[in-house]
Amino acid sequence: MTRLIDSHIHLDDDRYASDRAELIKMAQMAGVSQFIVPAVSRKRFATVQQLAMKHESVFHTLGLHPYYIDQHSAEDLEALATALSQPGVIGVGECGLDHFLKNLDRNKQQLVFEAQVVLAKHFKLPLILHVRGAVDDVFNVLKKHDYYHAVMHSFNGSAEQARQITAAGVYLGFGPAVCNPQARKLQTMVQSVPLDRIMLETDGPDQPFYDRYGKRNLPIDLLRVNQELATILNVDAMTLAEQTAANARALFRI
Numbered sequence: 001m002t003r004l005i006d007s008h009i010h011l012d013d014d015r016y017a018s019d020r021a022e023l024i025k026m027a028q029m030a031g032v033s034q035f036i037v038p039a040v041s042r043k044r045f046a047t048v049q050q051l052a053m054k055h056e057s058v059f060h061t062l063g064l065h066p067y068y069i070d071q072h073s074a075e076d077l078e079a080l081a082t083a084l085s086q087p088g089v090i091g092v093g094e095c096g097l098d099h100f101l102k103n104l105d106r107n108k109q110q111l112v113f114e115a116q117v118v119l120a121k122h123f124k125l126p127l128i129l130h131v132r133g134a135v136d137d138v139f140n141v142l143k144k145h146d147y148y149h150a151v152m153h154s155f156n157g158s159a160e161q162a163r164q165i166t167a168a169g170v171y172l173g174f175g176p177a178v179c180n181p182q183a184r185k186l187q188t189m190v191q192s193v194p195l196d197r198i199m200l201e202t203d204g205p206d207q208p209f210y211d212r213y214g215k216r217n218l219p220i221d222l223l224r225v226n227q228e229l230a231t232i233l234n235v236d237a238m239t240l241a242e243q244t245a246a247n248a249r250a251l252f253r254i
C-alpha cells in the first residue's frame with residue numbers, strides 16, 4: 001500500500017475541531033501515513049505539541065509565521081528557543097517572508113525570519129518555509145547563513161529559481177495549486193524539478209482545489225495531489241508517493 005507523507009497540514013486548525021481524529025484515521029486507511037503540522041504562532045505551540053503526543057502519525061514543528069508578524073515579539077522568539085531545546089519537535093516553521101501582502105512590516109519580518117534560521121541552524125533542525133513574493137529574498141537569507149536544510153512549501157517560483165534552490169539542497173513542496181489545469185506555468189516549472197527534491201502537501205485546511213472553492217482540504221486529499229502531480233510529471237503514482245515520502249523522511253528524520 002502507498003504510504004504518503006503530508007509535509008504541510010495545519011491539523012491544529014479549529015476547522016478540524018469536530019472531526020479531527022476521524023479525518024486522520026480515514027486518511028491513514030487510504031495510505032497517508034504521516035502528517036507534519038507546523039505551528040504558526042506562540043499561541044499554537046502547545047496545541048501542535050499535544051496533537052503530536054496524541055497521534056503517533058502526527059509530527060510537529062514550531063515557528064512564527066510572517067502572516068502574523070504584528071503579534072510576534074522578542075519574548076516569542078525566546079519561547080521558541082526554549083521549546084526547540086525540548087524533545088519531540090522535528091523542525092522550525094512555519095516561518096519565512098510574505099511580500100505579497102502589503103500591510104506586513106517587512107523589516108520586522110526579516111528580523112524574525114533570520115532569527116529562526118539561526119535557531120534552526122543551532123538546533124540542526126530543518127526549516128519549513130513560507131515564501132510569497134519573496135523567493136529570492138528567502139533564498140538570500142539561507143545563503144547568508146549557509147543553511148539549506150529546508151523545504152519551501154507551496155512553491156510558486158520560476159523554473160530557474162527552482163533549479164538554483166534545489167541544487168543547493170532545498171526541497172520544494174507542492175499541493176492543490178499545482179493540480180489546477182489553469183496553472184500551466186506552475187506545472188511546467190514542476191516538471192523541471194528533480195523527483196528527489198519534491199514533497200507533497202495539502203496545506204489543509206486552506207489552499208482549496210480549483211474545483212472545490214470554499215471547502216476545507218482534508219488529510220485524505222493528499223492522495224489526489226499525488227495522483228494528479230504524477231500525471232503532470234508523467235511518472236507512476238506509486239513511484240511519486242514513495243520518492244516524496246522518502247524525501248520527507250530524509251529531511252525531517254522521521
Ligand SMILES: [Zn+2]
Pocket residue numbers: 008010038094203
Ligand atoms: Zn502553512
